[in-house]
Amino acid sequence: MLGLLGKKIGMTQVFDKDGRVVPVTVIEAGPCHLLQIKTKERDGYNAIQLCFGEKKPKNTARALMSKFNKLNITSKASIKEFRVDSIDGLNVGQVLTVDLFNAGDYVDTTGISIGKGFQGGVKRWHWKSGDKTHGSTSHRRPGSIGSSSSPSRVFKGHHLPGRMGGKKVTVQNLEVVRVDKDKNLLIIKGAVPGHDNSILSIKKALKKKFKVIKEVKKPEAKKKVEKTVKKEAKPKVK
Numbered sequence: 001m002l003g004l005l006g007k008k009i010g011m012t013q014v015f016d017k018d019g020r021v022v023p024v025t026v027i028e029a030g031p032c033h034l035l036q037i038k039t040k041e042r043d044g045y046n047a048i049q050l051c052f053g054e055k056k057p058k059n060t061a062r063a064l065m066s067k068f069n070k071l072n073i074t075s076k077a078s079i080k081e082f083r084v085d086s087i088d089g090l091n092v093g094q095v096l097t098v099d100l101f102n103a104g105d106y107v108d109t110t111g112i113s114i115g116k117g118f119q120g121g122v123k124r125w126h127w128k129s130g131d132k133t134h135g136s137t138s139h140r141r142p143g144s145i146g147s148s149s150s151p152s153r154v155f156k157g158h159h160l161p162g163r164m165g166g167k168k169v170t171v172q173n174l175e176v177v178r179v180d181k182d183k184n185l186l187i188i189k190g191a192v193p194g195h196d197n198s199i200l201s202i203k204k205a206l207k208k209k210f211k212v213i214k215e216v217k218k219p220e221a222k223k224k225v226e227k228t229v230k231k232e233a234k235p236k237v238k
Contacts, residue, residue, distance in 0.1 A: 002100055003082045003203030004029045005052035006186065008111070010196050014177060014187065022189055024177055027109075029101075029186040029202055033073055034094040037087055046084050050096065053077030053199065078199045098184050105176045106205035111194035115166035125159040169193040173205050 006029035013021050036049040055077040057065060068075050071093045084090075101107065121127040122140045130138040142161065146154045171192055178187040192200060 001082065001203050001206070002048075002084060002096070003050075003080075003201055004096060004098065004100060005032050005050055005078055005080050006030065006200050006202055007053065008192060008194055008196055008198050008200055009185075011191065016177075022177060023191070024187050024189055025192050027186045027188060027192070027200060027202065028184055029098045030096060030184050032096045033071060033076070034090060034092055034096065035067060035071070035076075035079060037090060037092055038081075039087060046087050047081050048084055048087070048090060049079055049081050051076035051079045080201050082201075082203065098179055098181055098186055101176050101179055101186060101202075101204075103176055103178055106173050106208055107176060107188065107202050108170055108172045108205050109174060109188070109192040109200050109202050110168065110170040111192060111198055111200040113165045113167055113169045113193045114195050116164035118162065119164040120161045121159060124161060124164045127159075172207060 006027040009026040009028055011023065011025050013023050016022050030052065032050040032052045034048055035051045038045065038047040038049075040046050051068075051073075053076055055075045057075045060068070060075040064079075065075060073093075116123075120140055121142055122129050127140075129140050130136055130143075132139060145158060145160070146152075171190070174192070175189040176186065177189050179185070180187070186202065194200060
């Protein structure tokens with residue numbers, strides 16, 4: 001599936017056609033040069049390699065620099081591979097831009113989450129803290145992490161304090177609000193992983209999100225039944 005590499009600019013807010021505030025993330029998506037094409041016959045699968053961002057030639061490996069020189073482009077900072085179903089119509093050196101996306105599309109964004117450093121269990125795993133009263137000596141400590149006699153060990157994968165963040169994260173089904181083709185900007189509803197100026201990969205959503213609109217049938221108005229009440233003549237009291 002075709003995608004793009006981009007740089008996270010930051011978050012802001014826009015107004016939709018109904019005047020409601022929508023939190024969005026602005027991403028500089030592309031232009032990305034197609035660096036290499038992999039085929040199923042030669043490599044076992046179909047894929048393309050895209051490059052994005054600028055980098056000094058002195059900090060680039062010679063093997064990569066030779067690829068850039070063949071395409072007559074400057075050295076790039078980031079290279080990402082995207083698997084595709086078909087490579088028809090794709091050529092090495094081709095430039096992919098933000099034209100791949102339109103307003104209303106849904107995309108998946110992948111990046112490295114913001115690192116939080118070494119954190120305790122309350123912040124990292126949302127543990128419930130201890131009593132914050134006089135005499136309590138256990139406010140945010142781990143406490144007991146296993147039984148003594150059986151199983152006499154700590155289970156693998158137990159939630160404990162440790163390094164938080166700094167991992168590859170994918171956020172799925174984000175709606176594209178606007179596309180600025182002149183400035184190569186992609187405005188996406190919601191938040192994406194990573195800090196400002198971090199590199200992201202954007203591709204069309206694998207799990208498309210459809211809005212299910214339920215039709216609410218109004219109950220039919222009950223027909224008024226006119227009741228005729230016969231009044232019996234009451235005998236006059238003398």
